[in-house]
Amino acid sequence: MTALLETYPPYPFVLDRGEGEYVYAEDGTRWLDYYGGHCVTLTGHSHPNVVAAIAEQAGRLIFYSAAARLRVREQAADALAAFLAGAGVGKVFFCNSGAEANENALKLAIKATSRQRIAGFEGGWHGRTLLALSATDDPKITDPYASLLAPHTRIPFADIAALEAVDWSAHAAVIVEPIQSMSGIRCADAAWFARLRELTAAAGCWLICDEIQTGLGRVGAPSAAEFYGIRPDAMTLAKGLASGVPVGAVILSEAAAATVKSGDLGSTFGGGPIAMAALLATLAVVGEERLVARAAALGQRLKSSLPGTVVMRVRGEGLLLGLECHAPAAGLKQHLMQNRILAGGSGDSRVLRLMPPLTLSDGAVEMLEAAIATYTG
Helix, strand or coil, X not given: CCCCCCCCCCCCCCEEEEEECXXXXXXXXXXXXXXXXXXXXXXXXXXXXXXXXXXXXXXXXXXXXCCCCCHHHHHHHHHHHHHCHHHCCCEEEEECCHHHHHHHHHHHHHHHHCCCEEEEECCCCCCXXXXXXXXXCCHHHHHHHHHHCCCEEEEXXXXXXXXXXXXXXXXXXXXXXXXXXXCCCEECCHHHHHHHHHHHHHHCCEEEEECCCCCCCCCCCCCHHHHHCCCCCEEEECHHHHCCCCCEXXXXXXXXXXXXXXXCCCCCCCCCHHHHHHHHHHHHHHHHCCHHHHHHHHXXXXXXXXXXXXXXXXXXXXXXXEEEECCCCHHHHHHHHHCXXXXXXXXXXXXXXECCCCCCCHHHHHHHXXXXXXXXX
C-alpha cells in the first residue's frame, strides 16, 4: 500500500520514463501517447532541448520569488508575448496552474469592472478553484460547493441568439474555452466568436479565453483567439506551456493590464526560474521544428483518414481532436489500449479525445490509423 491519495483510476502499469511520443512502463512495454498527460507534453516527453535548459538553469539558480528581478523571467514574458502577438498581448503574469490562471483573470475582471457576476458556457470546464469552479459546468464537482460559488450565468455554447439574450452590462467577465475539451471537443465558428467579442466589448465585460489546452500552437495557430480572429481582454495558458514543468500564465491586453495595480496579483512560485527556462526552451522548439504548421497538417490528415471507420467524424482543430464514434467510445479506447495506444475519454460517451505531442511522427499517425481500422466493435 502507498500513502498516496489516488484521485483518478490509474493506467494498468507503472510509468517509468518517456521519450518523444512514447512512454515506457517499468516492465519495459512501450505505449504510444495520444493523451499527452492530459494535453501537457507539447514538445514530446523529455525533449532534449527542454531537458538541457532545465538542467542548465538548475545549476545556476533553482528558485527566487518575484521579490527579485530575474532575466530568465523577463525573457520568458517577452518571448511569450511575441509568440501570441496576433491575439493582442500587452502584459504577462506567471502563476503555477491553469485553475490559478483562470482564478486570477476572473478576479482582475471583477476588480476592474466593479461587477460581481461572471458568465460561462454549457459544457465549459475551467478548474477547481472557487471562481473557476463557478464558471465550470460539471455538477459532480460544483454541487458540493454551490453555496460558495460566485453569482454566475450559464449560456448555451455556439448559439448566437443565446449571446444576444444576455445582459452583458451586468457581468464582469465571460470565460470561454475556444474549443471545449472535457465535454467532447465542441467547437464554435468564427462568426460566433466575433459576435461574442462585439457584445462584450460594447458592454465593458471582459472576454477571457481559456486557452489552457488550445494555446501554444496546438490548434494550428499560436492561439485559438488568433485562429478565430478575436482579441480577448485576457487569455489563460498552462498545460504544455513549459513541456510539463508546472506553470500557468495570465495574458492581458494593454487596456486590461492598465487596470492592474501593484499588489493586485501575487504568487510565490509563479515565474520560477526552472519553469521559465523550460518555457523558453518550449517556445524555441515550437519555432525551430515548425510545430504550429505540423499540428495543422496532422489534424487535417486525421480528419480525412479516420472517418469511414468506427469514427463518423473528427471534431476539433490541429492536434486537439475528438473522434466521434458510431457507438460508445469506451470500446475504441479499450481497443487502442490493447494496441498500446493511450487516448482520453470525454463527457460525451461517443467521443474519444486525442491530445498528442505536436512532435508526433508520421509513423505514429500510421499506427493510430491502422489500429482504428482494425476495430469492428
